[in-house]
Amino acid sequence: MTITGRKMTLEISNNRRNEIKQMVCDTLVMYGTPSLPLKIGNLIRNIKYIKLITYSSQIKKHRIPYEEMILTAETKDSYAVRQGSTGKFCIYYNDIDKNIATSNRVRWNLAHELGHVILNHHEIAGTEKLYRRGLDDESYYYFEEEADYFAQLILVPHAALLGFRINSAKDIRTLCKISDPASKRRFYEFQIWKSHVNPEDEYDKRIFAYYYEFIFKKKCKICDAVIIQRRGKHCPICGFKNTLEWRDEDDMKYPLLRTHENQKLTECPKCKNEETEINGNYCQICGANLVNQCTNFACESRILPSNARYCPICGEKSIFFANGILSAWRQPSDAFLSIPDGFDEELPFN
Numbered sequence: 001m002t003i004t005g006r007k008m009t010l011e012i013s014n015n016r017r018n019e020i021k022q023m024v025c026d027t028l029v030m031y032g033t034p035s036l037p038l039k040i041g042n043l044i045r046n047i048k049y050i051k052l053i054t055y056s057s058q059i060k061k062h063r064i065p066y067e068e069m070i071l072t073a074e075t076k077d078s079y080a081v082r083q084g085s086t087g088k089f090c091i092y093y094n095d096i097d098k099n100i101a102t103s104n105r106v107r108w109n110l111a112h113e114l115g116h117v118i119l120n121h122h123e124i125a126g127t128e129k130l131y132r133r134g135l136d137d138e139s140y141y142y143f144e145e146e147a148d149y150f151a152q153l154i155l156v157p158h159a160a161l162l163g164f165r166i167n168s169a170k171d172i173r174t175l176c177k178i179s180d181p182a183s184k185r186r187f188y189e190f191q192i193w194k195s196h197v198n199p200e201d202e203y204d205k206r207i208f209a210y211y212y213e214f215i216f217k218k219k220c221k222i223c224d225a226v227i228i229q230r231r232g233k234h235c236p237i238c239g240f241k242n243t244l245e246w247r248d249e250d251d252m253k254y255p256l257l258r259t260h261e262n263q264k265l266t267e268c269p270k271c272k273n274e275e276t277e278i279n280g281n282y283c284q285i286c287g288a289n290l291v292n293q294c295t296n297f298a299c300e301s302r303i304l305p306s307n308a309r310y311c312p313i314c315g316e317k318s319i320f321f322a323n324g325i326l327s328a329w330r331q332p333s334d335a336f337l338s339i340p341d342g343f344d345e346e347l348p349f350n
């Protein structure tokens with residue numbers, strides 16, 4: 001037990017930390033969408049047994065002044081109430097106070113209350129509401145500690161932040177949408193964590209896998225392709241180098257062809273053979289190569305995405321493009337419309 005100021009806090013044990021980490025992952029996988037900042041409101045709305053209720057709606061409903069609302073709530077921020085043995089919860093949160101609503105503190109408050117619910121605090125304490133005066137100090141502050149730990153894990157997922165340039169507290173604030181004071185503390189902790197990342201850590205691995213597509217989502221400045229690509233500087237669609245920028249977009253203009261898990265096409269585009277789930281890369285009917293690869297034999301790349309016209313690593317053509325399974329990114333009609341350089345000067349008329 002440590003004494004911090006007047007507050008007493010019981011340290012969360014390492015075992016318990018690991019349990020909380022698992023619950024954070026499970027919550028993300030079940031109810032969240034992998035993007036940053038985490039859409040915490042949407043995530044909670046996806047949980048059918050939790051109802052989100054604003055202070056302003058309560059004030060309207062009970063026709064009471066703001067001050068009275070705060071007195072009844074016993075907190076300016078937020079609180080979670082368990083509804084008897086129904087297994088249902090209500091999370092009430094302050095959407096009126098400008099200091100809370102506009103500082104992103106409201107997002108932390110929501111994540112914190114969600115922590116109380118997911119970590120079963122009401123059940124453990126045997127109460128409907130985690131009142132300060134309803135619990136002994138030790139339990140109260142311990143539950144607070146756990147809920148804050150849950151909030152920091154779910155709002156600031158370290159392994160996902162690795163995919164972005166984080167050089168200051170401000171970067172964390174922008175990417176995770178947390179308050180100024182919170183982002184300072186989180187930046188400090190992120191740096192410590194980053195200085196000895198363990199590549200075998202189960203939790204970090206799960207978080208990284210969860211955010212993988214979000215981290216490596218890119219858009220090409222030249223051909224507008226939206227792709228998921230971790231390695232290589234070439235755009236797999238138009239073949240240009242250094243034209244890819246991270247962008248949170250979902251519109252895949254150049255869809256992937258359907259493949260089995262081993263990246264072999266489910267249907268041969270040449271002869272329409274659908275029995276492709278057999279050993280080997282080639283179509284047993286027409287001999288077409290059904291696994292997209294780089295045409296450059298010296299290239300270190302392995303299998304390419306099924307929509308790749310070019311190899312992201314060396315920029316050479318892919319087998320699918322070279323064999324005419326994929327069309328060029330610039331359609332012939334577009335090419336016809338594009339005006340060659342110097343066309344203006346050749347015009348014989350004024």
Ligand SMILES: [Zn+2]
Pocket residue numbers: 112116130143144147
């Ligand atoms: Zn709390």
Ligand SMILES: [Zn+2]
Pocket residue numbers: 220221222223224225235236237238239240243
């Ligand atoms: Zn491109």
Ligand SMILES: [Zn+2]
Pocket residue numbers: 268269270271272273283284285286287288
């Ligand atoms: Zn075939």
Ligand SMILES: [Zn+2]
Pocket residue numbers: 294295296299300301311312313314315316
């Ligand atoms: Zn290559």
